Amino acid sequence: MSNLEQVDEKLLSEVSDSLENTFKGAYNIRKNGKGIERKITENINIVTKKDVSGIDIYIKENTNWEFVHIPVIITQSGLKDVVYNDFYVGKNAKVIIIAGCGIHNECSSDSEHNGVHRFFLEEGAYVKYYEKHYGEGDGTGKRILNPVTEVHLKDGATMEMDSVQIKGVDSTERITRGVLEDNTNFVVTEKIMTHGEQFAKTNFEVELNGENASTHVTSRSVATQNSVQEFKSNVIGNAKCFGHVECDAILKDSGKVIAIPKIIANSVEANLIHEAAIGKIAGEQLIKLMTLGLTEKEAEEQVINGFLK
Amino acid sequence: MLELQDICFTRENKKILNHIDLRLEDNQFIVITGPNGSGKSTLAKVIMGIEKQDSGQVILDGQYISNKSIDERANLGMSFAFQQPVKFKGITVYDLLKISAKKKINRKEACDILAKVGLCAKEYLDREVNNSLSGGELKRIEIATVALRKAKLTIFDEPEAGIDLWSFQNLIKVFEDIRKEIPGTTIIISHQERILNIADKIILMKEGKIKKIGSKEELLPEVLGKKNKPKCCKLGGDTLE
Numbered sequence A: 001m002s003n004l005e006q007v008d009e010k011l012l013s014e015v016s017d018s019l020e021n022t023f024k025g026a027y028n029i030r031k032n033g034k035g036i037e038r039k040i041t042e043n044i045n046i047v048t049k050k051d052v053s054g055i056d057i058y059i060k061e062n063t064n065w066e067f068v069h070i071p072v073i074i075t076q077s078g079l080k081d082v083v084y085n086d087f088y089v090g091k092n093a094k095v096i097i098i099a100g101c102g103i104h105n106e107c108s109s110d111s112e113h114n115g116v117h118r119f120f121l122e123e124g125a126y127v128k129y130y131e132k133h134y135g136e137g138d139g140t141g142k143r144i145l146n147p148v149t150e151v152h153l154k155d156g157a158t159m160e161m162d163s164v165q166i167k168g169v170d171s172t173e174r175i176t177r178g179v180l181e182d183n184t185n186f187v188v189t190e191k192i193m194t195h196g197e198q199f200a201k202t203n204f205e206v207e208l209n210g211e212n213a214s215t216h217v218t219s220r221s222v223a224t225q226n227s228v229q230e231f232k233s234n235v236i237g238n239a240k241c242f243g244h245v246e247c248d249a250i251l252k253d254s255g256k257v258i259a260i261p262k263i264i265a266n267s268v269e270a271n272l273i274h275e276a277a278i279g280k281i282a283g284e285q286l287i288k289l290m291t292l293g294l295t296e297k298e299a300e301e302q303v304i305n306g307f308l309k
Numbered sequence B: 001m002l003e004l005q006d007i008c009f010t011r012e013n014k015k016i017l018n019h020i021d022l023r024l025e026d027n028q029f030i031v032i033t034g035p036n037g038s039g040k041s042t043l044a045k046v047i048m049g050i051e052k053q054d055s056g057q058v059i060l061d062g063q064y065i066s067n068k069s070i071d072e073r074a075n076l077g078m079s080f081a082f083q084q085p086v087k088f089k090g091i092t093v094y095d096l097l098k099i100s101a102k103k104k105i106n107r108k109e110a111c112d113i114l115a116k117v118g119l120c121a122k123e124y125l126d127r128e129v130n131n132s133l134s135g136g137e138l139k140r141i142e143i144a145t146v147a148l149r150k151a152k153l154t155i156f157d158e159p160e161a162g163i164d165l166w167s168f169q170n171l172i173k174v175f176e177d178i179r180k181e182i183p184g185t186t187i188i189i190s191h192q193e194r195i196l197n198i199a200d201k202i203i204l205m206k207e208g209k210i211k212k213i214g215s216k217e218e219l220l221p222e223v224l225g226k227k228n229k230p231k232c233c234k235l236g237g238d239t240l241e
Helices: A006-015 A283-291 A296-308 B040-048 B070-075 B093-101 B107-116 B135-147 B165-181 B216-223
Strands: A026-031 A034-039 A044-048 A054-059 A064-074 A080-089 A094-104 A111-121 A126-136 A143-145 A148-153 A158-167 A171-180 A185-194 A199-208 A213-223 A228-237 A241-251 A256-265 A271-279 B002-011 B014-024 B029-033 B055-060 B078-081 B153-157 B185-189 B201-206 B209-214
Touching: A006 A064, A006 A094, A006 A126, A026 A044, A026 A054, A044 A064, A054 A064, A064 A080, A064 A111, A080 A094, A094 A111, A094 A143, A111 A126, A111 A158, A126 A143, A148 A158, A148 A185, A158 A171, A171 A185, A171 A213, A185 A199, A185 A228, A185 A296, A199 A213, A199 A241, A213 A228, A213 A256, A213 A296, A228 A241, A228 A271, A241 A256, A241 A296, A256 A271, A283 A296, A283 B070, A283 B078, A296 B093, B002 B040, B014 B040, B014 B209, B029 B040, B040 B078, B040 B153, B040 B185, B070 B078, B078 B135, B093 B107, B093 B135, B107 B135, B135 B153, B135 B165, B165 B185, B201 B216, B209 B216
Parallel strands: A026 A064, A054 A080, A064 A094, A080 A111, A094 A126, A111 A143, A111 A148, A126 A158, A143 A171, A148 A171, A158 A185, A171 A199, A185 A213, A199 A228, A213 A241, A228 A256, A241 A271, B029 B185, B029 B201, B078 B153, B153 B185
Antiparallel strands: A026 A034, A044 A054, B002 B014, B002 B055, B201 B209
């Protein structure tokens, strides 16, 4: 990866930390709006889009647990990068996709990355999708990330999506949509921690159209200082299906969280649940950890780290 | 040695602890019992610093600790098992054991600790300490986190509360083992005869005061209501024992 500078490697390791910069399988690294490194494999092809900025990723049917990495790094202040990435996952293919965006902004202009990711899973395909967002740099320019994820699941397909945004992103508006056919499963886990004056908005829309379609959405968030978060979910059950949305938020300092749940059952066989809990850290949790010898501050960190783990 | 001097605790005009004086020697297994509302749990919490007394002193090994925080008392060698184990989101059983051990413990060591409280470790180590665990499981994990600390003073607040009979049988065995293996003083708040039966000393509380302190031989009959058992009278005046 000769085109990478030191700051790039740091951003890359933040958005794909478990991999220590050694990408297994296929990958495409995008820096400041342009692809700079790419590797394809026998089963995974990556093609640059012609009409818009972005790539198409083709995963052959019956691929057996291979990796695709598509990290994005932005070090150019003032850049507004929009990228469209489409994943076509063949029948019964199993794949792990790791995306992430790291922004380093040292200047006063805002840096923004809007990634639109669409996933088309054929019958029986299985995707584990990890997405991590990270911002750093001392500039006054904002670090803005607005990801859109669209998931289309055909009969028997499963998608597990895990998204994390812990540090340094000033503003984010995330949209996740799912359209599920028969015997499909869409599991989403989202973890967000906001500080300072940060703002994070999340919007889930899942349509359960097929028999035995199911979704489980878990959002865990911590809003500290003056940050504000908004969680909106809309699960629509159009058949014999199951949907469960859990929104759990911890408030600290003057943090604010708004949760707006919506579940619509259009079928008598639809089984939909929404749970939302917002509050400060339970005093008894701190007391328990203090009886084990942790100070109040250490106990608080432990509760938050566990919650967002 | 733990000493309590003239501890008072009043809430909503009710004297919950009313001038408590107590001295507990080291390496004893003590059970505090008494009716509901007699102040047992409050006394345990005052000792640990979870509740703050209105007046009086808590002294551990000659050191006045009334102004010490919960964690400072924990680091002085005190440990506390809650009547209702606390639940966490995201913190696993293994995490809690690691925090409790205050040193690195590997999975094998953590498994051994869980096995001692009767849990099949492999199934539990990575589970979150949350509502997915039953009352009995949470209680055993709570006891494991406390026993692991091998503190010089360990307090259990009604360990039998909220567990089924089957778990309770195992719990007695756990306490018998703790008694053998953990040096130091153990204080158990309990109503259970089988726990009272393994005590070196029983403290009977009533209406915020210590009514009596004695060996189990001295106090068990009174506690269990076997002393001064009401006499039944036959019709005609003869008395039946």
